[in-house]
Amino acid sequence: MTLSPADLMRRNLLDVFNEPDPARRAAAIAETYAADVIWHEAEQIMHGRKELEHRAEELRAENPDWVFRPAGPxxxxxxxxHLGFHYGPAGQSPVVVGMDIARTQDGTIIELYTIVTEIHPPA
Structure with missing residues (x-):
């Protein structure tokens, strides 16, 4: 079954970046992204699944109790x-608000852009 761009966006946020188990996260990455995916963040660009996986691990390690939540459909x-997101401590107001935009091909993400639109200090 080929996933739609909207399905891939939900999977990107919830099955990859919210997944605490490294093996399940790696499996979701293999199914969600092209092998040569390019991910653009404000201060860096990652190339390939391994760099994306490493960055996802870094984010989890920086804030282990934080979660991503969709900001709408x-x-x-x-x-x-496209999918907007909130990021912050579980059950609390978001610290970071942003969006992911992706180009897809054949049911995988080939290029991902993460744009942070607001940062609020933790309460």
Whole structure:
């Protein structure tokens, strides 16, 4: 079954970046992203699944009690997917608000852009 861009956006946020188990996260990465995926963050660009996996591990280690939550439904247009997110301590107001936008091909993400739109100091 080929996943839609909206499905891939939900999977990217919830099955990859919220997954605490490294083996399950690696399996989700293998199924969600192309082998040569490119991920753009404000201060760096990652190339390939291994660099993406390493960055996901870094984010989990920096804030182990924080979670990503969708900020509304995922949307899509042709091969582009979009999903806004909130990121912060579970059950509390978000510290970070942003969005992911991805180009997809054949049911995988080939290029991902993460844009942070607001940062609030933790309460």
């Amino acid at each position: 995922a949307s899509e247009l042709d091969d582009i997917g």
